[in-house]
Amino acid sequence: MAPVAAPPPKPIRKKLVRRAGTDRSQTLRRAVQLAFFALNAWIGIEFYLFVRYYETGGRSLWAGRPPGVEGWLPIASLMNLKVLLLSGQMPRLHPAGMFLLIAFLAASWIFRKSFCGWLCPVGTASEYLWRLGRRTFGRNFRLPRKLDVGLRSLKYLLLALFLYAVGSMSVPAIRAFLEGPYGIVDDVKMLNFFRFLGLAGGIVVALLVLASVFVQNFWCRYLCPYGALMGMVSLASPLRIRREVSLCIDCGKCAKACPAALPVDKLIAIRSAECTGCLECVAECPAAGALMMAAPGRRRVPAWAMATGVAVLFLGICGAAQWAGYWRTDLPSDLYFRLIPHANEFTHPR
Numbered sequence: 001m002a003p004v005a006a007p008p009p010k011p012i013r014k015k016l017v018r019r020a021g022t023d024r025s026q027t028l029r030r031a032v033q034l035a036f037f038a039l040n041a042w043i044g045i046e047f048y049l050f051v052r053y054y055e056t057g058g059r060s061l062w063a064g065r066p067p068g069v070e071g072w073l074p075i076a077s078l079m080n081l082k083v084l085l086l087s088g089q090m091p092r093l094h095p096a097g098m099f100l101l102i103a104f105l106a107a108s109w110i111f112r113k114s115f116c117g118w119l120c121p122v123g124t125a126s127e128y129l130w131r132l133g134r135r136t137f138g139r140n141f142r143l144p145r146k147l148d149v150g151l152r153s154l155k156y157l158l159l160a161l162f163l164y165a166v167g168s169m170s171v172p173a174i175r176a177f178l179e180g181p182y183g184i185v186d187d188v189k190m191l192n193f194f195r196f197l198g199l200a201g202g203i204v205v206a207l208l209v210l211a212s213v214f215v216q217n218f219w220c221r222y223l224c225p226y227g228a229l230m231g232m233v234s235l236a237s238p239l240r241i242r243r244e245v246s247l248c249i250d251c252g253k254c255a256k257a258c259p260a261a262l263p264v265d266k267l268i269a270i271r272s273a274e275c276t277g278c279l280e281c282v283a284e285c286p287a288a289g290a291l292m293m294a295a296p297g298r299r300r301v302p303a304w305a306m307a308t309g310v311a312v313l314f315l316g317i318c319g320a321a322q323w324a325g326y327w328r329t330d331l332p333s334d335l336y337f338r339l340i341p342h343a344n345e346f347t348h349p350r
Contacts, residue, residue: 025303054340070097077101103317108230117276133213159225231273241270247290254281
């Protein structure tokens with residue numbers, strides 16, 4: 001007579017020890033996001049007025065060129081960073097973009113991919129779009145795993161192409177490019193792309209917005225090479241989301257809350273380049289001490305420390321650049337009067 005198999009052991013139900021107080025990490029994070037979004041909106045308005053002044057021959061309201069607009073020129077920033085590293089000389093044109101890139105890389109290195117989760121205005125807009133979709137339709141959609149993994153590789157492929165393009169240029173070639181007419185007005189060409197958006201461009205933007213409503217962080221997750229760069233740097237971060245197995249009640253709320261769809265409830269520590277340090281998983285965890293952003297030695301890093309650290313790096317690096325006189329691009333007005341009205345006529349040098 002065959003032995004009767006023993007029934008599988010029943011899972012041990014852990015007693016929930018609820019956290020004391022209210023988690024305010026997301027309120028703080030959204031305040032930082034909106035403040036940075038407002039800063040970028042102000043920069044955009046000032047830059048538009050700057051461009052219009054030179055387009056109208058000085059007949060419209062004058063505004064100075066805001067150096068912060070260079071944060072929207074990541075390729076030029078990478079070029080200038082290469083020149084600095086290889087030659088030891090500060091760039092003459094678009095130096096603010098390089099220092100902004102350094103600040104964002106530093107924040108992502110120390111505080112995970114915090115640029116994406118705490119500062120990026122595109123990431124902020126994307127987050128509010130998928131939240132709109134969830135409120136409107138009751139849910140967001142996740143693509144099948146194989147399709148998701150395949151699409152996620154696109155941003156790393158784009159990053160590789162940009163790094164190859166910058167890496168293949170010599171220092172003299174970079175200087176010739178940035179100091180030529182195209183390089184001087186590449187920020188104006190960027191503005192004009194959105195000001196005079198054609199049918200094809202409009203359709204692409206509309207599709208990206210629509211996709212972001214239904215799929216969490218569609219642009220950031222699948223297409224953003226800047227986020228891919230920050231993610232690669234964040235792999236060296238000393239901080240990790242850590243789960244204390246003995247305190248975890250296996251409710252799965254952390255994984256459901258994760259915008260990057262990471263299996264937080266199955267891992268001890270999150271090392272993925274997709275983790276933005278947003279702390280949404282920590283905010284949703286009901287068990288005291290079960291989930292936290294931790295430094296080496298399992299020391300808890302609260303949300304206020306994340307916000308303070310990111311702000312200190314951003315303001316400190318940019319402030320130091322301004323104090324040292326390496327922040328503004330100072331070019332004569334007559335050059336802007338000659339180039340800006342004809343910005344769209346300049347083509348990328350081959």
